[in-house]
Amino acid sequence: KKLVKIPDIQSVTAVTKTSGFVEKDDKKALWNEECKAVTPYMYDWISAVEGSEKIIRIVTNNKYGLIDTKGHTVLPANYSAISDFTNGRALVKKGWDAVMFIDETGKQVIPLTQYSQADEFSEGLAVVVNKNNKYGFIDVNGNTVLPLIYEDARSFSHGITIVKYEGMFGLIDKKGHFIVPAESSAYSMSGSDKRIYYLNGLKYDEYGNVVEKTHEIEEE
Numbered sequence: 576k577k578l579v580k581i582p583d584i585q586s587v588t589a590v591t592k593t594s595g596f597v598e599k600d601d602k603k604a605l606w607n608e609e610c611k612a613v614t615p616y617m618y619d620w621i622s623a624v625e626g627s628e629k630i631i632r633i634v635t636n637n638k639y640g641l642i643d644t645k646g647h648t649v650l651p652a653n654y655s656a657i658s659d660f661t662n663g664r665a666l667v668k669k670g671w672d673a674v675m676f677i678d679e680t681g682k683q684v685i686p687l688t689q690y691s692q693a694d695e696f697s698e699g700l701a702v703v704v705n706k707n708n709k710y711g712f713i714d715v716n717g718n719t720v721l722p723l724i725y726e727d728a729r730s731f732s733h734g735i736t737i738v739k740y741e742g743m744f745g746l747i748d749k750k751g752h753f754i755v756p757a758e759s760s761a762y763s764m765s766g767s768d769k770r771i772y773y774l775n776g777l778k779y780d781e782y783g784n785v786v787e788k789t790h791e792i793e794e795e
Contacts, residue, residue, distance in 0.1 A: 588621075591628050594644050596621040605631065605646050613646030626660025627679040641681050649681035662696035662715050676701070676717075685717035697730035700749065710738070721751045732770050733781040737762060744774060746783045754783045 587606075589595045594613075596603040602616040620634040630641045630649050640652030650657070656668040664676040664684065673693035676685035687693055692704040700712040700720055711723030712731075727739035735746050735754060745757030759774040771786075772779040778786040 590621055590623050590631055591644060593628075594631065605642065605644075607644065613644075614642065624657070624659055624665065626663070626665070629679060630681045632657055643681075650677070658695050662699055664696050664701070664715055666693060666695050666701075673703075676715075685713070685715075694730050697732065698734065698749075700731050702728050702730055720749075721747075729764070732768075735781075735783045737764060737772060737774075746772060746774070746779065748783075755779065 587595055587597050590605070593608040595606055596618075597606050597612070597616075599616050603618045603621045604612045604616040605614045605618075605621055607613050618633045618635050619637075622632045622634075624630055624632050624641070628644075630643055633640050633642055633652060635652045638652040639654045639657045641649035641657065643649055650667070654667050654669050654674065655671075656666075658666040660679060663679055665679075666676055667674045671692075673687045673690055675683045675687050676693075676696075678684045687703070689705065690703045691706055691708075694702040696715060699714060702710055703713050703723065704710050705723050707723075708726070709723040710725040710728040711719060712721040712728070714720050725738040725740050726742070727744075729736050729738075731749060735748055737744060738747050738757070740757040742760075743757040744759045744762045745753050746755035747753055755772075755774060763773045765771045766781070768781075770781045772783075777788060780786050
C-alpha cells in the first residue's frame with residue numbers, strides 16, 4: 576500500500592501475509608509489515624511453513640530451524656528437515672532420524688525418541704517405525720492406534736493403505752482390518768489423491784474396490 580525505498584538490496588519476497596524477506600549480499604533478513612528488519616541478514620533461505628501463520632522456516636549452513644514473525648527463535652537451526660503442517664503437526668528430523676512432531680506454534684507435542692523413523696500425518700494418523708524396524712500408526716496426540724507389527728506401511732489415503740505383514744502385502748482400513756488380505760508377494764501403487772493399487776494381478780481403486788484384472792508388473 577506504500578512504496579518504500581530499501582538501499583543495496585537484491586530482492587524482496589513475501590513469506591506470510593504480514594512478513595517477507597529481503598536479500599542483501601546473498602543473505603536474507605526477515606522484514607515485518609512495517610518494512611522493518613526483525614532479524615539480521617544471516618539466513619541462506621526463509622520460507623513459510625504451510626499451515627501456520629505464526630512460525631517461519633529458516634535455513635543456515637544447510638540446517639533448518641524456525642523463527643516467529645517477530646524474528647524470535649522458536650527452534651534453533653540444528654535440524655535436517657522441518658515439514659509443513661498436516662493435521663496440525665509438522666515433523667522435525669535430525670539427520671535421517673525423526674526427532675519430534677511440533678504444533679502450529681512450534682512447540683513439541685510428540686517426542687519420537689522411541690522411534691527411528693516417522694512420516695507426516697495423513698487423515699489423522701502417522702506411520703512410525705521402531706528400533707526393530709516394525710511399522711505402526713500413531714494419532715496426533717502420540718497415542719498408538721495401530722500396533723507396530725508391520726514390516727512396511729504407507730500413509731493413509733481415503734481411509735485405507737498398504738502394509739506388509741508376515742512377508743506379504745495387503746490393504747487395511749484405519750481399524751487395522753484387512754480389506755484386501757495380505758497375500759501378495761509384491762505390489763505397485765500410483766497416484767496421490769486417487770491411488771491405484773496393484774496386488775495379485777488385480778487393480779484396486781483408492782477405496783480398495785477391484786477395478787479390473789491386470790497384467791501390471793508388481794514392484795515392491
